[in-house]
Amino acid sequence: MSYEFRDYPDREMLAIDLANMIAGELRAQLDHSKRVSLAVPGGTSPGPIFDSLSATSLDWDRVDVLLGDERWVPETSERSNTRLLRERLLTGKAAAARLLPLYAEAETPEEKLEELAETIRPTLPLGVVLLGMGADLHTASIFPGADRLAEALAPDAPILLPMRAPGAPEPRITLTAPVLGGALNKHVLIFGAEKRAALEKAKGLPPEEAPINAVLDQAVVHWAE
Numbered sequence: 001m002s003y004e005f006r007d008y009p010d011r012e013m014l015a016i017d018l019a020n021m022i023a024g025e026l027r028a029q030l031d032h033s034k035r036v037s038l039a040v041p042g043g044t045s046p047g048p049i050f051d052s053l054s055a056t057s058l059d060w061d062r063v064d065v066l067l068g069d070e071r072w073v074p075e076t077s078e079r080s081n082t083r084l085l086r087e088r089l090l091t092g093k094a095a096a097a098r099l100l101p102l103y104a105e106a107e108t109p110e111e112k113l114e115e116l117a118e119t120i121r122p123t124l125p126l127g128v129v130l131l132g133m134g135a136d137l138h139t140a141s142i143f144p145g146a147d148r149l150a151e152a153l154a155p156d157a158p159i160l161l162p163m164r165a166p167g168a169p170e171p172r173i174t175l176t177a178p179v180l181g182g183a184l185n186k187h188v189l190i191f192g193a194e195k196r197a198a199l200e201k202a203k204g205l206p207p208e209e210a211p212i213n214a215v216l217d218q219a220v221v222h223w224a225e
């Protein structure tokens with residue numbers, strides 16, 4: 001397993017460079033495909049990258065945008081990743097992109113799992129994936145100690161799985177490791193000394209303890225303090 005580690009002087013430079021890289025990869029893929037897919041994380045880190053990307057010229061009307069994972073809450077919730085996407089990525093030039101939802105109104109993710117997975121299936125393999133990571137080494141909603149961790153890591157995992165974990169305050173829905181790891185281009189975004197040290201310590205750990213390891217091969221990790 002090998003990945004590239006890029007160290008940036010600050011978060012602003014990282015956001016600009018990473019958005020440029022992602023846009024370049026999407027453009028290159030659009031030269032050969034009618035449509036391409038871009039999967040992105042929620043959480044607190046990616047906002048500035050979304051701002052930069054949404055202002056970038058690209059054939060956005062040929063891009064399918066989806067989340068790597070979603071908290072099972074409606075868009076009215078401050079915790080909704082879809083809400084973040086609409087506010088920060090699917091705006092400006094990128095408003096022309098198509099959003100593939102990872103949430104639909106229902107009590108539990110189980111009720112909508114198949115339906116949501118079917119909208120994603122035609123976009124596989126994913127073109128570009130951007131992932132976040134927690135200091136506990138989770139990525140998307142593949143958490144250490146989660147109820148369906150082993151299924152999400154299996155080579156024959158389904159596209160989507162519901163996930164409940166001690167580290168997650170609400171039920172989640174997540175793309176699984178083979179779907180995320182099978183993307184043509186992969187990027188991981190991490191900020192701060194704690195996450196950098198955690199990633200360093202993850203070396204050699206099994207993916208059950210360090211789920212990030214299941215998607216890191218050939219990825220570029222982008223880090224700033």
Ligand SMILES: O=C(O)[C@H](O)[C@@H](O)[C@H](O)[C@H](O)COP(=O)(O)O
Pocket residue numbers: 041042043044045046068069070071081131132133134138139140141
């Ligand atoms: O819905 C989510 O919470 C995410 O997609 C999750 O995997 C996130 O990327 C990491 O937890 C890092 O989150 P921060 O960027 O907030 O540290």
